[in-house]
Structure formats: C-alpha cells, structure tokens
Amino acid sequence: MATLNVNDVTLAFGGLNALSEVSLSIEPELITSIIGPNGAGKTSLLNCISGFYHPTKGKILYGDQNLSKASPHQVSSLGIARAFQNIELFSGMTVLDNLLLARHQNLKYNIFQAVFYSGKASDEEAKNRQYVEEIIDFMELEAYRKKTVGSLSYGIQKSVEVARALTLGPDLLLLDEPMAGMNIEEKEDMVRFVMDIQKERHTTVVLVEHDLGVVMDISDYVYVLDFGQLIGAGQPNEVAENPKVVEAYIGEE
Amino acid sequence: MEDRDAVLQYTIPQLLRWRVQQSGDKVALREKDFGYWNTLTWKEYYDYVHKTALGLEKIGLKKEDKLALITDNIPEMLIVSIGAQAIGAISAGIYQTSLPDEIADILDYMDVSIVFCDDQEQVDKLVEIRDRIPGVKKVLYEDPRGMRDYRSDDWFMFIDDLYVLGEKARAENPERFDQLIDAGHPDDVCHFCLTSGTTGLPKGAMLTHINYINMGLQLTEVDHLEADDEYVSFLPFAWIGEQMNSFGVALATGITINFPESVETAMEDLKEIGPHFMFGAPRIYETLQSQIWLKIDESYWLNRLFYRYFIKVGEKAASYRMSGKAMPFSLRILAWFGKSLVFLPLINQIGMQRLRRAYTGGAALGPDLFTFYQALGVNLKQIYGQTEITGIAYMHRDGDVHPDTVGIPLPGTECKISEDGEILSCSPSVTKGYYKMPEKTAELLQEGWLRSGDAGYIDESGHLVVIDRLSDVMHNSKGEMFSPMFLENKLKFSPYIKEAVIFGDGREYIATLINIDPIVVGKWAEDRGISFSTFMDLSQRPEIADLINKQVVEFNKNVEKPHFRIRRFAILYKLLDVDDGELTKTGKIRRKFIQEKYEDLYDALYDESVSEKMVEAFFQYQDGQTATVETKLEFFTMEDVK
Numbered sequence: 016m017a018t019l020n021v022n023d024v025t026l027a028f029g030g031l032n033a034l035s036e037v038s039l040s041i042e043p044e045l046i047t048s049i050i051g052p053n054g055a056g057k058t059s060l061l062n063c064i065s066g067f068y069h070p071t072k073g074k075i076l077y078g079d080q081n082l083s084k085a086s087p088h089q090v091s092s093l094g095i096a097r098a099f100q101n102i103e104l105f106s107g108m109t110v111l112d113n114l115l116l117a118r119h120q121n122l123k124y125n126i127f128q129a130v131f132y133s134g135k136a137s138d139e140e141a142k143n144r145q146y147v148e149e150i151i152d153f154m155e156l157e158a159y160r161k162k163t164v165g166s167l168s169y170g171i172q173k174s175v176e177v178a179r180a181l182t183l184g185p186d187l188l189l190l191d192e193p194m195a196g197m198n199i200e201e202k203e204d205m206v207r208f209v210m211d212i213q214k215e216r217h218t219t220v221v222l223v224e225h226d227l228g229v230v231m232d233i234s235d236y237v238y239v240l241d242f243g244q245l246i247g248a249g250q251p252n253e254v255a256e257n258p259k260v261v262e263a264y265i266g267e268e
Numbered sequence: 269m270e271d272r273d274a275v276l277q278y279t280i281p282q283l284l285r286w287r288v289q290q291s292g293d294k295v296a297l298r299e300k301d302f303g304y305w306n307t308l309t310w311k312e313y314y315d316y317v318h319k320t321a322l323g324l325e326k327i328g329l330k331k332e333d334k335l336a337l338i339t340d341n342i343p344e345m346l347i348v349s350i351g352a353q354a355i356g357a358i359s360a361g362i363y364q365t366s367l368p369d370e371i372a373d374i375l376d377y378m379d380v381s382i383v384f385c386d387d388q389e390q391v392d393k394l395v396e397i398r399d400r401i402p403g404v405k406k407v408l409y410e411d412p413r414g415m416r417d418y419r420s421d422d423w424f425m426f427i428d429d430l431y432v433l434g435e436k437a438r439a440e441n442p443e444r445f446d447q448l449i450d451a452g453h454p455d456d457v458c459h460f461c462l463t464s465g466t467t468g469l470p471k472g473a474m475l476t477h478i479n480y481i482n483m484g485l486q487l488t489e490v491d492h493l494e495a496d497d498e499y500v501s502f503l504p505f506a507w508i509g510e511q512m513n514s515f516g517v518a519l520a521t522g523i524t525i526n527f528p529e530s531v532e533t534a535m536e537d538l539k540e541i542g543p544h545f546m547f548g549a550p551r552i553y554e555t556l557q558s559q560i561w562l563k564i565d566e567s568y569w570l571n572r573l574f575y576r577y578f579i580k581v582g583e584k585a586a587s588y589r590m591s592g593k594a595m596p597f598s599l600r601i602l603a604w605f606g607k608s609l610v611f612l613p614l615i616n617q618i619g620m621q622r623l624r625r626a627y628t629g630g631a632a633l634g635p636d637l638f639t640f641y642q643a644l645g646v647n648l649k650q651i652y653g654q655t656e657i658t659g660i661a662y663m664h665r666d667g668d669v670h671p672d673t674v675g676i677p678l679p680g681t682e683c684k685i686s687e688d689g690e691i692l693s694c695s696p697s698v699t700k701g702y703y704k705m706p707e708k709t710a711e712l713l714q715e716g717w718l719r720s721g722d723a724g725y726i727d728e729s730g731h732l733v734v735i736d737r738l739s740d741v742m743h744n745s746k747g748e749m750f751s752p753m754f755l756e757n758k759l760k761f762s763p764y765i766k767e768a769v770i771f772g773d774g775r776e777y778i779a780t781l782i783n784i785d786p787i788v789v790g791k792w793a794e795d796r797g798i799s800f801s802t803f804m805d806l807s808q809r810p811e812i813a814d815l816i817n818k819q820v821v822e823f824n825k826n827v828e829k830p831h832f833r834i835r836r837f838a839i840l841y842k843l844l845d846v847d848d849g850e851l852t853k854t855g856k857i858r859r860k861f862i863q864e865k866y867e868d869l870y871d872a873l874y875d876e877s878v879s880e881k882m883v884e885a886f887f888q889y890q891d892g893q894t895a896t897v898e899t900k901l902e903f904f905t906m907e908d909v910k
Contacts, residue, residue: 152302
C-alpha cells in the first residue's frame, strides 16, 4: 500500500491562504490524525487530497500518482474514499440504496445486460449486495437497512456516511469529524469502528477530529494545523506536550 | 401416539439424533446473516453438535463439568449447549446484560470451567475478571471481530478452531460421539437455569433432560404444533422462557427455530418469518400494541374508520371465542368482514398473521391487552409457571380463556393450594433442586410438591388464579387472605380511577384511598357541564363522589370473595407522585409510606363515625414555593358490606 505525501501545499483563495506550505506524509495502515482549531485548514487539506480543490502550489502524491490536478472521481478510483463532516447522503433513499449506489463505479455491465438483468448484470449486482451487506454488518447497521436516511438520528446517519465511504473498498479512508454531534455511546462505537477499520480491514485512516481525548487514544501519528500552517507533528504524547500546540488550543497567557 | 412416548425416553442429544433419523433434511435452524436467511437442516445441526462435543472433550470438558454461555440468540448457543450435554456436562446461560462482577460470582458459584461468548463485548467482561475466575480454563468466542489482541493468548479459542479439533477427533474415532450420548440418561441434569433471586446471588435450578422434553411434549399435547411450524428465538437464552422452547418444544416437535440478525432487528425479522407460535413477557405484547396503534394512526381515514368500527365487533366476537360459546350468525358475518378487511392485513404487518397461538407469562398482563389481541384475532393466552418447573405448568385452553386466570394445569401436572394459600405443583418437569444449596432445595420441594411462593386459589371453573407473591399478601383481622395489589389492579379497570391504595392488614374490613384520573374524569365533568378549577376541586365535587361510588359498588359486585369488598373509601385530593415519594420510580405505590404520610386519613377510614374531615394539603411547587390549602375530605361507607 502506498504512502500519501503532501509536499509544500499552498491553497489560496484570493489573498487568503487556507493552507500555506503544508508538508506531511500519511503512512500506510496507520491512523493519522489532523487536528487544529476551527478554521485551521483541516477540511481544506482533505478537500485537496480528495480532488475537490487543487493546490495553488505544491504537490500531493499517492505512491507515484500525482493527485494535485486529479478530479474527485479519479481520486476515488485510486482507492481513496472520504466520509464528509456534513453528511452527504440521499436522505430520501434507504440506507441500503445509498450504499449500493456508492458502489456504482464497481458495476461493469452494459446497458443491454442491465435491461435483461441476465448473466453479468445479475452476478455483479449480487456481488455488490454481498459486499454492501458485509459493510452493514461491520458498521452494525442491520436494523436500519431498509430505513430512509432522513428518518435516522444524526449519530446513525454519521455511521451510514462512514459506511458509504467504506463500500468503495478504500485503501485510504479520509474521515472528517466522524464523531461530531454524537452522544457518548455512539462515540464509543465509532472509535471501535475506526480502530477495526484500521486493524481488521487494513485500511489507512486519516482522521480529522475535535475530540482530543479520542485523537490521543487511537492515533498513531498526529499533525497539528493552525491558520493554515503546520505547527506540530509527532506521536500523540509528543504533540500534547508541544507548547505551540497548547498555545493554539488554549490561547496565549 | 407412540412417537410421543418414544420421545420421553431420550436425553436431549439422543432426541436430536432421533430427529435426524426421522427428518434429517428438514430445516431445523435458520439464521439471518448479511441480510440473508441461512438454514441448517437437522443433519447439519447434529453434525455441528457432533464436532462441538468432541472438540469440547479434547479441550478438557468432562462429565458433570459446567459450561456457561453468555450470548445473544444465535444457533451456536444451542450447538454448544447440546454439545456439552452430549458429554454429560452441564450447560448454563448467563444474561448478556450481566455486569462483570455478577458474572464472576455466578461462574464461581457454578464451578464453570469453559465459557462461551458470542462477541468481544462479553469476552472483555471476562478479561476484566480473569484473576477472580481461576476455574475457567477456556473462553470460546463466535465472532472474531475485535479479537485480534487476544489471538495469541491460548485462554481464548475461536469456535471454528474447536470445530476443527472436533473433526480431527471424529476422524480418529467415529464411534466416540455415539458412545458419549448413549451414556446419557434422561434423568441426568443437563442445564442450570438461573432464577432471579430478589436478593443476593441468583440460584441455579438443576434441570434434567426429561424436565425439558416433558414440558415441550405436554405443552404441545394441548396446543398441537406441526413440524413445519416456525418459531422465532428472541428471548434471552438465560431465561427459562427461551430454553423451554428451543430445547423442549423444538426437539419434542421438530419445529424450525429462527434466529434474528441482531437484537435490534428481532421485531423486523419476526415480520419476515411470520411464526406460528410465540412466547413473551407482557412487555413485548405492549410494545406490539403500540406499534399497531401507530400503524392505525398513520393510516388514512377510511382505514381508521373501519378499524374503529370493527375493533368493537372484534371485542364482541372475542368474548364468545374466549368462552367457547357459539356466536350469533350476524356477529359471525361481521367478525369475518372485520378480520378480512382490517385485522388480517394489520397483523400481517407485524408478523402475526400465521400466529396460531401467542403465550404470555413472567408477569401479569392487563385484561385490556388480552381482549385487544383476541379482538384482532390473535389467540393470546396466559401461561403460568416458574423456572423450577421448566417454565410452563398452567395454561389457558382454546375456547376457555379467562383474562383474569392463568388457566388449568398441563397434562401430568397436579396443583394444590396449601393451607397458607400458596400454589403447589407437582410434575415430571419439576427441578431436582438448586445447585449446592440443599437448604434452599428442601425449602423449595416439600413432600414432592414444588412451592411457588405465590398466593392463589382455584376458581369455580377450575382455573388457577394467581393473586400475588405470598410475601406481599395481607390478612384481615379474621385471618382471611387478600392481595392489595390484586384488588388495586381490579379497581383500576375503571377508567375513572387512576390509582388506588388498599388497606386492611389486620383490620376488620378493606378500605381504600382513591385517585381519580384527571383526564378521563375531567372530560366526564366537562361533558356534563360540571365546572371545576383544580384537581383538588374536581376530586371533591359531589358528582364525582357519586361516580366513584358507582365504580366501587360495581367492584364489590364483581370480586371473587366477600371479604375482598371495600367498605370505606375516600377520594384523595392530590395525585400520588414520584417526586413526593408516594410512588416508586417504576410507578408502583409505596403503601407503607402512604399509610404513614396520610395517617389521619387512614385512621378516619377505620373510624366509621367520621364522615368528613378538614385536611390541610401542603404543596411544594417546582420553584420551591410552598402553599397550604384547606379542603374538606369526605369518607364514604358502603353500608351493604358486612
């Protein structure tokens, strides 16, 4: 599995630098967290990686693939999936349909096979359904399979959002505040899911999260952003003791 | 039938083998997994038990050793239990919700050597108490999810590895399994069922193969089941209510057991299976009732109109059906329309369309709920029993359902009422006693009779009526027994009475304080143009006194025994409330506390010279302000009582 390298990335909106000369590397099969106060540029960075924004300067490399100019669907076809902070699901569709739809790029049959629903078409659909069911089982969503997303609680919708990203079968998963707005019990479940995603699905996880307790507990490596600049990096305990980080979070004395 | 007698000579594993010989390719177990229903035939089920037993033997389980299971309902709970029983070991279920401390105590008490857990959640509990349970040699788990850190530790074992061990052992000695199960005797103890002790450590009732099989057989003697019938297993395995079905009934009749995908999906899965019989605590039927009401509420107006009309027809028809009387022709036609137009489609939505019989037990179910289900055409019946008699010992018969009784004994069960009014039973399903508790066992079983700890009597139709826990009943000054809770519940059938507190322990008659229902009585008053300001005002209106008086007269007319009748009552000026300490958190009345708090009222109830009394009511508002209001409280005497 490939390493993701962000080299000197600057993202400017007019005169404002959302990111300035950020460099970091995401090692395979680890949980790497990106933390920082509001407006630090965390989501902008994820947007650059997933192809929604293109860096003004600098390069993003996934293995030997250059993602700097790639579109979202190209990034996704390289095995990078993302769960959004603001849930991006079809709220009028069921959980199952949302997840099946997320796998549309894995459907490799033509329109004629689809019309007659024979041979390849039905085989592929069955395979997809099986894959989606594994994800439903993994994310413990059995009870919500046939419910429309809009009727579910916020915490469950968040789980569905992560499940949607997982159905792409990613090697690298970008999680943007998966625990925001959850109650304690849902948070505990999500922590367990994130750890299982890393350890049992052998997936690289990039976690953007505000709950520092969670971040310090489960991360292998932490990067800290503030005002678009990288101000700290290291193992969780190193970062926690970094005076710059403390300042960014608690403020100057 | 010769089949039935044959069945009684077997142990549970022997009976399983016999089932394979009878109908090996029929589906025995079905489990929903990854969105699909997967099946196991009797042959496959038996094959798993075979592997499991030999595997368990390989890891050191011996005759009379104990194996505990902490698991949701999955096929492995039966496979592992029966696998252990095949060796002559004893299985035992522990509630999944138990805390680690409780689990440690139970494992220690039962001398458990192997524990089976379904997933990481339960395994983690054992890890937490590992140093307190040195007797536990192995922990088996079914779901490998999250177990990566434990894999290197040989205290833990994945169930598939056990199967592999078992397969190897089978290849070495194909005869071994048959030898093992042939050594079993129907009278051997096969399972410990925990009984919920009200205090301290639960007791383990030692149940034998014949206890379970006899129970399953006698139950189906009354209510016949076909081998093609379906059952959904969603009750906790540690509860006798589940074991009696999945060990007793299923093996005695050959029905199919269905396992839900997860605890949360059980009700959805019920809908998909459409079982032919189900058993549950009253809470399940209450939940389903709310679901039905919700469905009706969400439906469009024509449906609601039909429902409202036909539910009345259904209730009328139900009263005939429950008593076994022939319906008038016109009612039969109407009831048929109601069933086809409204009720069948309705109960199909909750998976009850194929249900021939539904049983409720474990606690009392309100008569309203009974009538409700019977009106919909769901044959809901009360059962009564206890863990120590393998669950069911008394049951309603079709066409002879009385909402206030628990029915008549199963075939082979005898019943008598002791001099203290306690219900005693005797049957082949009575336990051998509690594990390692000879004194408690001696208390439980006296001269071959099983004590229930419940007070009851047999009514004129021969039905058993359970009154209350023996420890909660009261006696009047003549020593006649009555149950305050029983009478309160009866009084509360009146929609106008929200709460009632019955007194009379050691007194010459029964007296009660009554809380009117503010909503129903308020509406009643409004409809009649009776004006009132507060609850206190309403409760003391003479019209309301008349209304409640009528309810009490009605109550006195309907009670089973003359000494149950109420002689004096008063209508309380405030609602009993949790915040005032008058009710428990679960809404039960705290009789002693109320008696002390309203001592002057209590005294006045037993002083017939008092017909009214000024009382000072003290109120504390949410913001901490207090107020005292004076009101006149009237006391009423039912002159015809005694």
